[in-house]
Amino acid sequence: xxxxxxxxxxxxxxxxxxxxxxxxxxxxxxxxxxxxxxxxxxxxxxxxxxxxxxxxxxxxxxxxxxxxxxxxxxxxxxxxxxxxxxxxxxxxxxxxxxxxxxxxxxxxxxxxxxxxxxxxxxxxxxxxxxxxxxxxxxxxxxxxxxxxxxxxxxxxxxxxxxxxxxxxxxxxxxxxxxxxxxxxxxxxxxxxxxxxxxxxxxxxxxxxxxxxxxxxxxxxxxxxxxxxxxxxxxxxxxxxxxxxxxxxxxxxxxxxxxxxxxxxxxxxxxxxxxxx
Amino acid sequence: xxxxxxxxxxxxxxxxxxxxxxxxxxxxxxxxxxxxxxxxxxxxxxxxxxxxxxxxxxxxxxxxxxxxxxxxxxxxxxxxxxxxxxxxxxxxxxxxxxxxxxxxxxxxxxxxxxxxxxxxxxxxxxxxxxxxxxxxxxxxxxxxxxxxxxxxxxxxxxxxxxxxxxxxxxxxxxxxxxxxxxxxxxxxxxxxxxxxxxxxxxxxxxxxxxxxxxxxxxxxxxxxxxxxxxxxxxxxxxxxxxxxxxxxxxxxxxxxxxxxxxxxxxxxxxxxxxxxxxxxxxxxxxxxxxxxxxxxxxxxxxxxxxxxxxxxxxxxxxxxxxxxxxxxxxxxxxxxxxxxxxxxxxxxxxxxxxxxxxxxxxxxxxxxxxxxxxxxxxxxxxxxxxxxx
Amino acid sequence: xxxxxxxxxxxxxxxxxxxxxxxxxxxxxxxxxxxxxxxxxxxxxxxxxxxxxxxxxxxxxxxxxxxxxxxxxxxxxxxxxxxxxxxxxxxxxxxxxxxxxxxxxxxxxxxxxxxxxxxxxxxxxxxxxxxxxxxxxxxxxxxxxxxxxxxxxxxxxxxxxxxxxxxxxxxxxxxxxxxxxxxxxxxxxxxxxxxxxxxxxxxxxxxxxxxxxxxxxxxxxxxxxxxxxxxxxxxxxxxxxxxxxxxxxxxxxxxxxxxxxxxxxxxxxxxxxxxxxxxxxxxxxxxxxxxxxxxxxxxxxxxxxxxxxxxx
Numbered sequence: 006x007x008x009x010x011x012x013x014x015x016x017x018x019x020x021x022x023x024x025x026x027x028x029x030x031x032x033x034x035x036x037x038x039x040x041x042x043x044x045x046x047x048x049x050x051x052x053x054x055x056x057x058x059x060x061x062x063x064x065x066x067x068x069x070x071x072x073x074x075x076x077x078x079x080x081x082x083x084x085x086x087x088x089x090x091x092x093x094x095x096x097x098x099x100x101x102x103x104x105x106x107x108x109x110x111x112x113x114x115x116x117x118x119x120x121x122x123x124x125x126x127x128x129x130x131x132x133x134x135x136x137x138x139x140x141x142x143x144x145x146x147x148x149x150x151x152x153x154x155x156x157x158x159x160x161x162x163x164x165x166x167x168x169x170x171x172x173x174x175x176x177x178x179x180x181x182x183x184x185x186x187x188x189x190x191x192x193x194x195x196x197x198x199x200x201x202x203x204x205x206x207x208x209x210x211x212x213x214x215x216x217x218x219x220x221x222x223x224x225x226x227x228x229x230x231x232x233x234x235x236x237x238x239x240x241x242x243x244x245x246x247x248x249x250x251x252x253x254x255x256x257x258x259x260x261x262x263x264x265x266x267x268x269x270x271x272x273x274x275x276x277x278x279x280x281x
Numbered sequence: 282x283x284x285x286x287x288x289x290x291x292x293x294x295x296x297x298x299x300x301x302x303x304x305x306x307x308x309x310x311x312x313x314x315x316x317x318x319x320x321x322x323x324x325x326x327x328x329x330x331x332x333x334x335x336x337x338x339x340x341x342x343x344x345x346x347x348x349x350x351x352x353x354x355x356x357x358x359x360x361x362x363x364x365x366x367x368x369x370x371x372x373x374x375x376x377x378x379x380x381x382x383x384x385x386x387x388x389x390x391x392x393x394x395x396x397x398x399x400x401x402x403x404x405x406x407x408x409x410x411x412x413x414x415x416x417x418x419x420x421x422x423x424x425x426x427x428x429x430x431x432x433x434x435x436x437x438x439x440x441x442x443x444x445x446x447x448x449x450x451x452x453x454x455x456x457x458x459x460x461x462x463x464x465x466x467x468x469x470x471x472x473x474x475x476x477x478x479x480x481x482x483x484x485x486x487x488x489x490x491x492x493x494x495x496x497x498x499x500x501x502x503x504x505x506x507x508x509x510x511x512x513x514x515x516x517x518x519x520x521x522x523x524x525x526x527x528x529x530x531x532x533x534x535x536x537x538x539x540x541x542x543x544x545x546x547x548x549x550x551x552x553x554x555x556x557x558x559x560x561x562x563x564x565x566x567x568x569x570x571x572x573x574x575x576x577x578x579x580x581x582x583x584x585x586x587x588x589x590x591x592x593x594x595x596x597x598x599x600x601x602x603x604x605x606x607x608x609x610x611x612x613x614x615x616x617x618x619x620x621x622x623x624x625x626x627x628x629x630x631x632x633x634x635x636x637x638x639x640x641x642x643x644x645x646x647x648x649x650x651x652x653x654x655x656x657x658x659x660x661x662x663x664x665x666x667x668x669x670x
Numbered sequence: 671x672x673x674x675x676x677x678x679x680x681x682x683x684x685x686x687x688x689x690x691x692x693x694x695x696x697x698x699x700x701x702x703x704x705x706x707x708x709x710x711x712x713x714x715x716x717x718x719x720x721x722x723x724x725x726x727x728x729x730x731x732x733x734x735x736x737x738x739x740x741x742x743x744x745x746x747x748x749x750x751x752x753x754x755x756x757x758x759x760x761x762x763x764x765x766x767x768x769x770x771x772x773x774x775x776x777x778x779x780x781x782x783x784x785x786x787x788x789x790x791x792x793x794x795x796x797x798x799x800x801x802x803x804x805x806x807x808x809x810x811x812x813x814x815x816x817x818x819x820x821x822x823x824x825x826x827x828x829x830x831x832x833x834x835x836x837x838x839x840x841x842x843x844x845x846x847x848x849x850x851x852x853x854x855x856x857x858x859x860x861x862x863x864x865x866x867x868x869x870x871x872x873x874x875x876x877x878x879x880x881x882x883x884x885x886x887x888x889x890x891x892x893x894x895x896x897x898x899x900x901x902x903x904x905x906x907x908x909x910x911x912x913x914x915x916x917x918x919x920x921x922x923x924x925x926x927x928x929x930x931x932x933x934x935x936x937x938x939x940x941x942x943x944x945x946x947x948x949x950x951x952x953x954x955x956x957x958x959x960x961x962x963x964x965x966x967x968x969x970x971x972x973x974x975x976x977x978x979x980x981x982x
Contacts, residue, residue, distance in 0.1 A: 014844075016782060016785075017785075017789060020782050020789075020790065023782070024793045024796050027796065027855070027858075028796050030800075030811050030815060030855065031387075031796070031800070031813070032813065033800060033815065033821060034811050034813065040733055045368045047911035050821065050825060051695055077862060078367050092706050092707035093707055093823060095704060095706070095707060098703060111704065114709065118711065118716070118771075119965055120912060120913055120968050120969075121715065121719065121961065121964075121965075121966065122916040122920065122937060122957075122964060123916065124916070124937045124941060125719065125722055125940075125957040125958070125960060125961045126715060126718035126719055126722060126957075127718075128717070128718075128722070128725070128944050128945075128950055128954060129717070129718035129720075129722045129954070130869040132718075132721060133713070133714065133805060135723070148710065149714055151710060152710045152713065152714035152715045153714070153715060154712050155707055155710060155711050155715075156711065156715075159707070161888060166685065170365070170367070172365060172367035173367055173369065175332075175334050175361075175363070175367065176352070176368075176369070176428075177368040177369075178333070178334070178354040178355055179332060179334075179357075179360065179361050179381075179384060180353070180360075180380050180384055180428070180432070181356075181384035182357065182384050183382070183431075183896065184700055184703070186384065187701070191282060194371045195371055209378065209801075213803070213804035213805060213807075215804065215806050215919070216919075220843060227923070231804045231805075231806050231807075234804070234806045234810065235806045235849035235923065247462035248732070248772075248810065252807045252810060252811075255804060256803055256807055258801075259802050259804075260799070260802055263799075263802045265742075265767065267795070270863075271863055272867075274860075274863055274864060274867075275867035275868075
C-alpha cells in the first residue's frame, strides 16, 4: 500500500498528482461551463482564458425547465426533510430510551430497510400511492423519500442518543414536563449535530435522485432538476455548454450545503462506521 | 410541605437484585432526613422511588398522605438535585431554573420574579445568562439547587449533590444547604455515602445496608447507641473498634481482661459477643490490656495510634463494607502488624509512642457497646442515666 | 430510643445492571412516539415489499385489465430467461469489481491524504465532491468523456497516444469497464471518508509506540493500522455491495444496457421489464430475487466480517 510513501516529499507530490488525475472530470465540467460551444468541441480541456463566457450559465438559468426544476427539487427535498426529521428523531428516541425487546426488534426491522434497493419497491409503491390518490403529486414523492430514508436517520439519531444522558430526561420529568415536552425542549435541541448529519446526507440523496420523481410525479406534472437533466440527455444536438451550465446549477445547492456541513456529513456516515 | 411515608417498600430489579428490602420510614414535614450507607445499599434507589424514577415492586410510598406509587414524577410535586446536576446544557441558568415553572404555566413575569429571587439567594445573579458549560462545579451545583428550590416543591430530594465538589467546597456547601433548608422549611430527603455529611446535616439519619434499614435516629443517638455492629462500624471516624468477648458471671472477658461492667452484668453467661469501643474512649494506662504499637498518625491536634492486641481479631468479613475496616485490612495485607485484634485510639497530642513499643491500654467502661456475636444486634445497656452515653 | 429494624447480616450482593420500569415509562417512551414514523415506513417501504412478493406471483400487467395468479411461473420463467440470466451475470461482475476497486483505492487515498496540513484538507475535499454530485450529472460528464469523439479520445489523440483510442462504450468489456470506472470515481471518496474516520480513531500512542519499537512502513500498516481499520472495511464492503447491486443511473444513461445487453444489470432490467414492457408481475419477481441476494449476502457478510474483526 501507499504507506510506504508516507514519508518525505514523495507523499505530497504523489497526493497532488493523484488528486489532479482524479479531479480531471470535475475540471472538465467546470472549465467547459464557461466556454462557448465551439471551443468546447475543439478544445475540451483548455481553460477558458480568452473566451470566458457566462452565457452558458445565464442561458441555463433562464430555461423554464431549469427554473421549475430547481423549484420542484427544493420543494421535494425540503418537504421530505421536514417530514422525516421529526418522525425519525421520535422513533430513535423511543428505541433508545425504551430499552425493551420490542424496541430492539423495531430497530432491526428498520435496518432491514437500509438494504432495500429502490427498484424492488418502486413499482408496488406506485400502486399504493395510486390508492391513496397521491400519484403525480408532490406529496407522493415526499412521502416516498421520507419513508425510504427514515431507517438511516433513525440509525444516526439512535447512535447519537446513546451519548445523551438519561438524567436529563429524568430532570425534565421531575420538573413537570410531559413526554413530548421533554423530547422537544430538552432532548431534540441537544441532537443538533445528528440532525445536521441527517439533513445534509438525506438532502443530498433526495436532491440527486431522478428516478422516484420521474415515476411518481411523472414528467407531465412536474420535474425535478435532476429528472430534467435526465430527460434532456438523449436529445440530439446537445449544446454541451448549456448542459454543463444546467448541471452546475443543479449541483450548486447540494455542493454548498455539503461544504457548509462537511463535518456533519462525515460524522453522519461514520456513525454507521463504528456501529456497523 | 409534606410528610413522606415509605411502608414496606421493596424494589426488585429485573435481573433479580433486590435493591430495597421492606423499607419503612416516616419523614416528618419539614424534616431533613439523610439516607446513608455504603454504595449499593439501596439509598439512591429508595430516593428515586420517591421521585418516581423507579417503579415500586412492593409497598406503598405516600407524599402528604397521597399514595404516589403510580403517579408520574411530573405530578408528585417533588424536586431533585442530581449527583451530576443534570442541568440542561443548551439553556441558560435562567432558563434552567425557569423550566419547571414554565411547565406549570406560570405567567412570564412571575417566573422572572421567582427565578431572580432564588438566584439572588444563591448568589447566582451574575450568571443568569450563562450556559452550564461556562460555570464552575460549585456554581453548577448551586444552579441545580436553585432549579429545585424555585419550584417550591413539597419535597426536596438530593442525590449525593456534594460528591463532585472538592473537599473545602463540600464543607462550605454542607452548611449552606442545611441553613437554606431550615429557612425554607421544606421536607428533605438527602442521600450520601459520607457519614460525616449525614451526621452533620441530618435531623435524623437512616443507615441502610443491602437494601435493609439498619437504624433511623437523630445523629447523636446513632453515634452513642448504634443498633448493630454495622451501624457502629459505619458511623464515626476513625471507626469503632470491635473485639471478641465472652460473658461469664456478670463480667465481660475482653482481650484477656475481665471487665466488671455493671451495665452489662445482666448478660447470660458463656455467650459470645462483640464489644465495641470508640477510639476516643481508649487511654494509655500503666496496667491494662497489653498492646503493641504498630502505626501512628500524628495529626497535630491529636495522635491516632494503631495497636495490636494479644487477642484474636474479630472476623471482619461482615464489616467489609465499612471503609475504615478495609484500611486495616489493607495494612494487614501490607504486612504491618500481624495477627491479632487491632485497635485504633485517639490520643492527646502530647502522647508520644513509637512503633513496636509495648504499652497497656484501658477501655472506658461507660462507653462500651456490646453486640450479640451472631446477629450483631446491640445489647441493651441497663441502668442507664440520661447522662451516661 | 433506638428506632430500627432487626439488623440482619445480609449476604453481600453484586451490583448488576438496572433495567426497571418506572411509572414514567408510559410517559417518555410511549409507543405513540414511534407510531407515525413506523406507520410511514411500514406503509411506503415494508408494504411495498410485501406487495412486490405478491405481484411476483401474478401476471400483473399495466396494460391488461385482468391480473391472474400464476404461482411460481414467473420464477420458473426466470430460469430460462436469457436476458435475465445475463443481467445476473453482469450484476455479479460489476459488483465484484465495485466492491474491490473503490474500496482499495479509498484506503490508499485515505492513507495518503491523512495528513493534517491545509494541503491535505483541500485534496480531501476534491475526493469528496464526486459523492455529492447527482448520478445524472456524473453520467453526463463521463458520457462526454467516453463517447467516440469524446474528451478521452480527443486528448489521447492530441498527446500522441492515438493508438489507445477506443470505442469505450462500443464493446462489452470496455463498456463494463467504463461503468465500473465511473462508479469507482464516484465512490472512492466515499470509502475514503469512512477510512479517514477509522484512521483518526487509532490512538496516537499506538503509532508512536510502534515507531519507537522500530516498526514502520508496511509492517506498521499490517500490524497496527490494518486490524484497527477492519471494521471500516466491513462497512465499506457491505455498502459497496449494496451500491453495486443498486447501480442504475450510469447504466441507464451512459450505455442504456448496451452494447447488446452487456451492461444490462438486474436493476436496469427490472426497470425495463416493469416500466417499458409494463410486465409488473415479472419485474416484481426479478426484484424479489434481487432483494433476496442483496439482503442475504449483506447479512452474511456483516456476520462473517464482524467475526473476523473480533479476531483481528
